[in-house]
Amino acid sequence: MTYRREEHVLIPESDLEGMSVDTLAVRAGQIRTGQLEHSDAIFPTSSFVYGSAAQAAARFGGEEPGNIYSRFTNPTVQAFESRIAAMEGGERAVATSSGMAAILATCMALLKAGDHVICSRGVFGTTNVLFQKYLAKFGVDTTFVGLTDMSQWQAAVRPETRMLFIETPTNPLCEVADMEALSGLARANDALFVVDNCFCTPVLQRPFEHGADVIIHSATKYLDGQGRCVGGVVIGPNTLMEEVYGFLRSAGPTLSPFNAWVFLEGLETLPIRMRAHCDNALELATWLEGQGAVDHVFYAGLPDHPQHELAKRQQSGFGGVLSFTVKGGREEAWAFIDATRMISITANLGDVKTTITHPATTTHGRLSPEDKVQAGITENLVRISVGIEAVEDLKTDLQRGFEALENYRQGTV
Numbered sequence: 367m368t369y370r371r372e373e374h375v376l377i378p379e380s381d382l383e384g385m386s387v388d389t390l391a392v393r394a395g396q397i398r399t400g401q402l403e404h405s406d407a408i409f410p411t412s413s414f415v416y417g418s419a420a421q422a423a424a425r426f427g428g429e430e431p432g433n434i435y436s437r438f439t440n441p442t443v444q445a446f447e448s449r450i451a452a453m454e455g456g457e458r459a460v461a462t463s464s465g466m467a468a469i470l471a472t473c474m475a476l477l478k479a480g481d482h483v484i485c486s487r488g489v490f491g492t493t494n495v496l497f498q499k500y501l502a503k504f505g506v507d508t509t510f511v512g513l514t515d516m517s518q519w520q521a522a523v524r525p526e527t528r529m530l531f532i533e534t535p536t537n538p539l540c541e542v543a544d545m546e547a548l549s550g551l552a553r554a555n556d557a558l559f560v561v562d563n564c565f566c567t568p569v570l571q572r573p574f575e576h577g578a579d580v581i582i583h584s585a586t587k588y589l590d591g592q593g594r595c596v597g598g599v600v601i602g603p604n605t606l607m608e609e610v611y612g613f614l615r616s617a618g619p620t621l622s623p624f625n626a627w628v629f630l631e632g633l634e635t636l637p638i639r640m641r642a643h644c645d646n647a648l649e650l651a652t653w654l655e656g657q658g659a660v661d662h663v664f665y666a667g668l669p670d671h672p673q674h675e676l677a678k679r680q681q682s683g684f685g686g687v688l689s690f691t692v693k694g695g696r697e698e699a700w701a702f703i704d705a706t707r708m709i710s711i712t713a714n715l716g717d718v719k720t721t722i723t724h725p726a727t728t729t730h731g732r733l734s735p736e737d738k739v740q741a742g743i744t745e746n747l748v749r750i751s752v753g754i755e756a757v758e759d760l761k762t763d764l765q766r767g768f769e770a771l772e773n774y775r776q777g778t779v
């Protein structure tokens with residue numbers, strides 16, 4: 367059959383099958399209007415019109431596919447959902463208003479009162495609060511365990527365990543989970559294995575290939591990549607996503623068309639950005655290890671990282687986030703952070719601009735002192751989300767931090 371572009375203004379979905387994530391990032395999921403725009407279209411409309419009352423009824427009744435109302439159907443949002451689903455190798459995605467909304471929607475849709483969750487201690491602080499404080503109010507009990515200790519996961523299983531939840535690598539300590547082992551445990555106990563893939567993105571890691579049932583993203587991070595918008599997405603099989611979609615339609619933590627459009631543009635450059643983040647992070651981690659004022663560097667790309675070999679098997683790069691402890695406590699960590707001039711002091715990560723954070727008082731500040739100790743969030747810990755600036759310029763800026771620490775040590779500050 368001759369391929370005629372006038373009939374196929376978009377690449378047919380079947381042609382995209384088997385294509386690399388680099389291609390899918392640019393090509394998958396686009397919806398083209400009659401204007402034949404080359405870039406993704408944005409549909410800032412709350413509702414859609416029908417040809418007749420009967421058509422409206424058919425749409426609402428689910429007999430006819432099509433747009434209804436942007437809380438649950440919007441073409442720009444759908445384009446983003448299709449693209450990220452293709453990149454992760456999942457059947458369907460449901461976009462949400464934030465990464466936290468993605469986690470909430472997953473739990474509200476797939477759990478019920480009386481269910482039990484096992485969650486790694488090394489998750490984003492707010493994820494911990496969501497499970498511990500809010501889902502507990504609705505009868506979902508959560509046990510927190512060490513990410514890399516399988517015996518803790520096994521010991522935590524109960525007859526009512528319905529979900530295992532992880533991030534890998536973790537925020538901020540870069541621990542790496544053995545996804546195949548955890549998915550085996552989940553399967554054996556009829557539980558879902560949910561992976562927050564925010565740190566790696568599908569460019570570096572595809573959790574479905576390692577047994578995940580559901581993947582979650584804070585799109586706010588690398589998917590956007592330039593720190594512009596807040597959003598999230600859940601990806602998984604149609605059966606599960608229909609439930610998540612039903613929750614979204616009823617509760618409304620919807621992604622806006624504008625944010626979806628920003629994420630679509632962000633995805634196009636995700637593969638090249640991720641490689642640049644990885645290169646810079648590995649170089650900086652190695653450099654930081656050689657600094658006298660540093661106690662320990664947490665980065666899975668370092669050969670002495672306890673899960674370095676596992677990370678090499680599961681990931682095609684080690685990611686852009688690293689953490690390190692400075693000798694001392696909170697004062698030293700703050701002095702280090704405050705001495706930098708170019709690197710942004712902010713809690714976001716996954717931005718092309720390098721950011722520096724004190725997790726104990728920001729992202730993980732709401733954890734109790736005991737939970738912080740358990741999660742390894744010490745007062746002398748500093749997190750860097752390494753951007754794509756020239757690595758030598760990053761070193762120059764961080765060197766200011768080391769000089770400040772030296773002055774502090776000598777009592778000249």
Ligand SMILES: Cc1ncc(COP(=O)(O)O)c(C=O)c1O
Pocket residue numbers: 464465466467490533537562564565583584585586587596597598
């Ligand atoms: C790993 C991870 N998951 C989820 C979230 C929550 O995402 P959002 O801020 O988009 O709600 C974050 C935020 O920092 C995160 O780091």
